[in-house]
Amino acid sequence: MLAGCGGYELKNLAKSDVDLVTDEFIDETRRLVRELTVKLYRRNPAELSKIPGMTIEGRLAQLRAASGQLDFVELAGRQETDALELVFNPHFDGDRVFALVVGLGGMLRHAYGYNEESFLFDSLRPEPLWASAHNVEVLAWKLRNNRRVNGDPWLVTSEYRGVTDNLSFERLFGKLIVLQEMMARIAGDADDRRLTKAVHTAGSVFIPLPI
Numbered sequence: 001m002l003a004g005c006g007g008y009e010l011k012n013l014a015k016s017d018v019d020l021v022t023d024e025f026i027d028e029t030r031r032l033v034r035e036l037t038v039k040l041y042r043r044n045p046a047e048l049s050k051i052p053g054m055t056i057e058g059r060l061a062q063l064r065a066a067s068g069q070l071d072f073v074e075l076a077g078r079q080e081t082d083a084l085e086l087v088f089n090p091h092f093d094g095d096r097v098f099a100l101v102v103g104l105g106g107m108l109r110h111a112y113g114y115n116e117e118s119f120l121f122d123s124l125r126p127e128p129l130w131a132s133a134h135n136v137e138v139l140a141w142k143l144r145n146n147r148r149v150n151g152d153p154w155l156v157t158s159e160y161r162g163v164t165d166n167l168s169f170e171r172l173f174g175k176l177i178v179l180q181e182m183m184a185r186i187a188g189d190a191d192d193r194r195l196t197k198a199v200h201t202a203g204s205v206f207i208p209l210p211i
Contacts, residue, residue: 022124023117025183029176033105034060036172040097043156043166047097059098063105068114070106075099080107081206084139088146088154096155104139107132110209111180126187128209133180135206140173142204 041048041056048054051074063070071077074094078086083103086092092099111132113124143157153159157169 019117021186022112022183025179026112026115026117029108029112029179030105032172032176032179033101033108034063036104036169037063037097037101039168039172040100040155040157043160044097047095047155050093050095054095059101063101067116068109070102070109072098072102075102079103080110081135081208084135084206088142090148100139100155104136107135107209108176108180111183124183124187125210126184129180129184129187131207131209133177133184135209136173136176136180138204138206140170140177143169 037059038056041059048056048059062072066072069079070083071079075083075086075098078099080103083099083106086094086099086103087096111128143153143155144159146154148154158164158166160166
């Protein structure tokens with residue numbers, strides 16, 4: 001079967017330039033979430049040990065195997081912003097890293113219509129993309145500023161024992177924010193001041209993405 005011509009896959013004939021750009025954005029956001037997953041577990045190994053025998057690769061495999069929504073019994077079906085809230089919930093005794101990457105990864109999938117790639121006649125809505133950019137910013141802020149009763153962070157990221165020693169987390173979150181904001185503009189909402197104002201004045205609160 002002819003799979004391509006001159007290195008150009010036949011399926012790309014059914015894609016516009018915007019579709020091809022969208023594919024790159026989807027791939028990059030998922031790559032960044034995987035990178036974040038590894039970094040978080042290396043900084044917070046106690047979270048991984050809450051599930052006997054679990055490994056970082058095992059967690060990555062769970063994320064890769066899930067298509068569409070990220071819905072796991074382990075998190076009682078909590079998804080997207082609901083899963084992100086678990087990270088900072090003092091009554092949650094599960095794996096907070098897993099809650100974070102499931103919430104973040106699921107939210108980013110939602111922003112792209114749960115598509116793994118884009119084709120002609122697929123349409124992206126800018127509202128979920130703007131909201132997801134805002135939520136990534138809120139997540140990064142909460143990780144820096146929300147604390148346990150004893151003053152420790154819920155998850156160790158850039159700061160360890162009061163010393164900021166790893167800025168790679170800030171760079172990862174920054175890349176995700178820029179990607180989502182750029183994709184929102186590409187989706188045609190750069191002039192919608194009403195929406196961007198609503199997002200930017202929402203403060204440190206997660207915004208559920210529009211259905």
